[in-house]
Amino acid sequence: MANSKDRFKKIYKQGKMTVTEIWVDQVTGINYLYHVDGYSGxxxxxxxRDGKPVVSPVVNGCQEY
Structure with missing residues (x-):
């Protein structure tokens, strides 16, 4: 189970066999796309759209949503 000291937080999940997730680094706010299909990911x-990382706001070391 996740706790407040975990650096990464999953904010989105889609699929069961082929999975797409979005994870947020709670220190930098940078969003990551994770995709897995079978044995590869x-x-x-x-x-x-400008090629810059998507960054979520970070307040006191924790994500704000």
Whole structure:
């Protein structure tokens, strides 16, 4: 189970066999896209239309939603 000291927080999940998730680094606020299908998967920063990382606001070391 996640606790307040975990650095990454899952904020979105889609799928059961083929899974797409969005994880947020609670220190930097950078969003990451994680995708897994079978035995392969990948993690990459989530980028906006200008090619810059999507950053969520961070308040006192914790995500604000």
């Amino acid at each position: 990948g993690l990459t920063p989530l980028l906006d």
